[in-house]
Amino acid sequence: MPTQKISREFIINQAIKIFKRKSYHNTTMADIADACGVLKGSIYHYFQSKEVLMKAVIEHVHQYFKDNVFIHAQNGKLGASQKMEQLVDMAENLFFGPEGGDILGNVGIETAHVIPEFREPIRQFFTDYMSALETIFKEKYPGEMAKELAVQSISEVEGALMLSRIFGDRQYFIDANRRLIEKLN
Amino acid sequence: MPTQKISREFIINQAIKIFKRKSYHNTTMADIADACGVLKGSIYHYFQSKEVLMKAVIEHVHQYFKDNVFIHAQNGKLGASQKMEQLVDMAENLFFGPEGGDILGNVGIETAHVIPEFREPIRQFFTDYMSALETIFKEKYPGEMAKELAVQSISEVEGALMLSRIFGDRQYFIDANRRLIEKLN
Amino acid sequence: MPTQKISREFIINQAIKIFKRKSYHNTTMADIADACGVLKGSIYHYFQSKEVLMKAVIEHVHQYFKDNVFIHAQNGKLGASQKMEQLVDMAENLFFGPEGGDILGNVGIETAHVIPEFREPIRQFFTDYMSALETIFKEKYPGEMAKELAVQSISEVEGALMLSRIFGDRQYFIDANRRLIEKLN
Amino acid sequence: MPTQKISREFIINQAIKIFKRKSYHNTTMADIADACGVLKGSIYHYFQSKEVLMKAVIEHVHQYFKDNVFIHAQNGKLGASQKMEQLVDMAENLFFGPEGGDILGNVGIETAHVIPEFREPIRQFFTDYMSALETIFKEKYPGEMAKELAVQSISEVEGALMLSRIFGDRQYFIDANRRLIEKLN
DNA sequence: AATGAATGAGAATTCATTCAT
DNA sequence: AATGAATGAATTCTCATTCAT
Numbered sequence: 117m118p119t120q121k122i123s124r125e126f127i128i129n130q131a132i133k134i135f136k137r138k139s140y141h142n143t144t145m146a147d148i149a150d151a152c153g154v155l156k157g158s159i160y161h162y163f164q165s166k167e168v169l170m171k172a173v174i175e176h177v178h179q180y181f182k183d184n185v186f187i188h189a190q191n192g193k194l195g196a197s198q199k200m201e202q203l204v205d206m207a208e209n210l211f212f213g214p215e216g217g218d219i220l221g222n223v224g225i226e227t228a229h230v231i232p233e234f235r236e237p238i239r240q241f242f243t244d245y246m247s248a249l250e251t252i253f254k255e256k257y258p259g260e261m262a263k264e265l266a267v268q269s270i271s272e273v274e275g276a277l278m279l280s281r282i283f284g285d286r287q288y289f290i291d292a293n294r295r296l297i298e299k300l301n
Numbered sequence: 302m303p304t305q306k307i308s309r310e311f312i313i314n315q316a317i318k319i320f321k322r323k324s325y326h327n328t329t330m331a332d333i334a335d336a337c338g339v340l341k342g343s344i345y346h347y348f349q350s351k352e353v354l355m356k357a358v359i360e361h362v363h364q365y366f367k368d369n370v371f372i373h374a375q376n377g378k379l380g381a382s383q384k385m386e387q388l389v390d391m392a393e394n395l396f397f398g399p400e401g402g403d404i405l406g407n408v409g410i411e412t413a414h415v416i417p418e419f420r421e422p423i424r425q426f427f428t429d430y431m432s433a434l435e436t437i438f439k440e441k442y443p444g445e446m447a448k449e450l451a452v453q454s455i456s457e458v459e460g461a462l463m464l465s466r467i468f469g470d471r472q473y474f475i476d477a478n479r480r481l482i483e484k485l486n
Numbered sequence: 487m488p489t490q491k492i493s494r495e496f497i498i499n500q501a502i503k504i505f506k507r508k509s510y511h512n513t514t515m516a517d518i519a520d521a522c523g524v525l526k527g528s529i530y531h532y533f534q535s536k537e538v539l540m541k542a543v544i545e546h547v548h549q550y551f552k553d554n555v556f557i558h559a560q561n562g563k564l565g566a567s568q569k570m571e572q573l574v575d576m577a578e579n580l581f582f583g584p585e586g587g588d589i590l591g592n593v594g595i596e597t598a599h600v601i602p603e604f605r606e607p608i609r610q611f612f613t614d615y616m617s618a619l620e621t622i623f624k625e626k627y628p629g630e631m632a633k634e635l636a637v638q639s640i641s642e643v644e645g646a647l648m649l650s651r652i653f654g655d656r657q658y659f660i661d662a663n664r665r666l667i668e669k670l671n
Numbered sequence: 672m673p674t675q676k677i678s679r680e681f682i683i684n685q686a687i688k689i690f691k692r693k694s695y696h697n698t699t700m701a702d703i704a705d706a707c708g709v710l711k712g713s714i715y716h717y718f719q720s721k722e723v724l725m726k727a728v729i730e731h732v733h734q735y736f737k738d739n740v741f742i743h744a745q746n747g748k749l750g751a752s753q754k755m756e757q758l759v760d761m762a763e764n765l766f767f768g769p770e771g772g773d774i775l776g777n778v779g780i781e782t783a784h785v786i787p788e789f790r791e792p793i794r795q796f797f798t799d800y801m802s803a804l805e806t807i808f809k810e811k812y813p814g815e816m817a818k819e820l821a822v823q824s825i826s827e828v829e830g831a832l833m834l835s836r837i838f839g840d841r842q843y844f845i846d847a848n849r850r851l852i853e854k855l856n
Numbered sequence: 857a858a859t860g861a862a863t864g865a866g867a868a869t870t871c872a873t874t875c876a877t
Numbered sequence: 878a879a880t881g882a883a884t885g886a887a888t889t890c891t892c893a894t895t896c897a898t
Contacts, residue, residue: 120861139411141326144888158862160890224467225407226324238467264476267464271477272453275460279452282409282423291449292456305878330872342874343879351872490882509781511696515868528883530869592780594837596694608837634846637834638827641847645830649822652779652793661819662826675857699892712895713858721893 122152124162128176131169136217140226174237177220186248196255197300204293211277212286218277245270256300269296307337309347313361316354321402325411352418362405363426371433381440382485389478396462397471403462430455441485454481492522494532498546501539506587510596547590548611556618566625567670574663581647582656588647615640626670639666677707679717683731686724691772695781722788729792732775741803751810752855759848766832767841773832800825811855824851
């Protein structure tokens with residue numbers, strides 16, 4: 117039964133789903149292996165440890181957001197509110213993608229103080245997130261204000277995600293995104 | 302060898318600290334017993350299981366917020382912005398109390414989908430939180446708007462807490478609270 | 487089924503038997519637990535890890551040899567060859583005790599380069615061993631020679647133990663001990 | 672992609688190094704493959720299992736000693752002490768060759784009771800070793816005594832090797848060899 | 857011949873929980 | 878009430894081995 121059943125990429129994608137649903141500490145390597153349709157040991161062929169896998173997940177998500185979400189901040193052809201709309205649309209799809217949830221927010225809170233290795237990459241993600249929003253806000257607002265709006269917006273969106281998760285109702289998140297766009301009208 | 306060394310109350314308070322710092326799944330009964338200065342087995346005299354303890358923690362935090370935070374929404378003698386100021390002051394103290402962190406937010410995200418027993422009490426907490434803010438906002442804003450502002454405010458505050466935790470910088474949270482008050486000026 | 491089934495001491499003694507027979511790396515915690523009549527997990531109540539257990543074993547054997555073998559070098563009432571006879575008698579009993587084998591020699595060779603933590607205590611054992619023999623030889627030989635004889639004797643005895651083990655014939659060891667005593671006649 | 676990268680011979684030589692350094696049970700097939708510059712699976716082209724590889728190692732070492740060490744006992748042209756000198760010189764080179772250590776002694780002790788398949792070939796090695804020394808001693812000593820001296824000498828040399836390894840000081844081994852030669856002067 | 861993927865049986869270790877004292 | 882011992886299931890990780898390409 118050998119010959120390529122899974123790939124690093126595939127494992128990462130399955131892991132994202134499970135981590136999002138069950139949190140980092142409550143997810144077992146067996147859960148992930150299961151979701152990949154292989155045995156536990158096989159995961160270690162691709163990742164030396166659960167932590168290494170998680171770091172790959174964080175980097176993957178970060179890169180994905182750079183390429184698909186944050187990038188809309190740079191789209192030269194569009195106006196500020198259109199950029200934000202695109203960015204928000206994309207984020208919505210991702211957060212409520214296959215399994216829902218905001219993996220870097222969740223894992224960030226859960227592990228920031230416990231697994232120091234995760235701290236920096238997670239911070240990087242949010243730093244980039246803020247930069248993207250700041251870039252857009254700068255088209256309409258002066259520098260300091262753009263920065264504050266960016267921080268505020270991320271807070272609101274992340275908090276809304278939390279509520280959506282707790283109440284099982286994505287409306288909180290959708291409304292937060294709507295308000296985000298309205299700030300540019 | 303009897304002689305009461307600890308109490309339910311004491312265990313709950315120690316548990317809050319540890320759960321906040323280490324998340325629910327990464328906290329062991331031994332961690333909690335340690336913090337209480339007793340052995341693991343002793344905790345089971347007061348709580349039949351880790352889940353039962355956690356539920357007591359949730360209820361305790363909820364009650365504490367009712368009595369010390371949300372209550373400021375009802376203070377008949379003060380104006381809306383003063384009420385909010387008091388409420389926010391109190392919340393700030395709690396979130397950055399002994400060990401910092403927002404236990405119901407963290408645990409909510411971490412356990413909402415995994416431990417159904419926690420879901421309802423955590424929702425209750427946030428429902429009451431929203432009601433308190435809504436009550437205050439109603440003094441200045443029409444009904445629907447007050448409600449939306451409450452949700453928005455909680456989102457922002459909770460998201461800011463997340464950022465504070467991830468970046469190890471409480472400024473995010475402080476700023477969010479300031480903006481909350483400004484909405485009433 | 488609680489209430490003291492085993493003790494640190496007991497585990498150490500069982501572990502000695504197994505390590506002697508199966509070597510360090512080929513012995514599992516389950517082997518040791520089995521020999522103790524408890525479950526794997528229970529061993530961790532007494533020793534945090536296999537390495538820690540092994541270090542306790544090394545120290546225990548070292549202390550035992552100090553108290554029961556090397557001590558004969560100091561017996562003021564006896565002549566050199568009598569002291570050596572007593573020392574050798576005792577060593578013979580130990581090496582061919584319950585399960586036979588020379589645990590510190592075996593483990594020393596097996597782990598000296600792999601588990602640095604074991605190196606020093608094992609060296610200490612052999613250093614004390616040499617000192618004891620040297621003390622006895624000094625009664626009949628000048629300093630430098632006594633020292634060389636001590637080293638030579640230990641080499642011979644340890645090598646003979648190895649042959650005894652490989653050939654399953656304790657005669658090698660017995661003969662080596664006999665020659666040791668003859669050096670003092 | 673065929674093109675022979677390694678050979679049985681090469682694997683055996685690499686395996687000797689690793690087994691000497693890390694002991695049998697603590698050496699993985701991956702360690703050996705690594706040292707050979709191939710992947711784990713490739714080793715199985717040449718040896719069906721780790722045990723089979725180890726047996727080949729034992730036989731290889733044995734043969735090598737026959738051809739390069741023990742053979743000096745038969746050199747008709749030399750006197751006893753010269754023969755011994757040559758034999759000892761050769762052994763010294765081998766034991767302190769590339770990686771040092773006395774593989775058959777180490778593995779003998781480690782596996783004698785655990786892997787019966789290794790017992791006989793290891794015994795054979797030491798039997799031949801004894802015969803070689805006995806042959807030399809017979810030129811100077813009567814039969815029984817030559818035999819005892821052979822056993823004694825091997826014990827001493829093997830024990831000295833153990834000390835050299837434990838203390839990281841080859842002097843023990845060198846001194847033992849010197850004494851061996853002196854017995855023929 | 858060599859690869860690289862996958863297996864599956866364990867290995868060490870952790871941990872919530874139980875219970876006699 | 879508190880202890881400390883024991884449990885046993887679960888968890889991470891390892892490793893010899895197999896096998897299609």
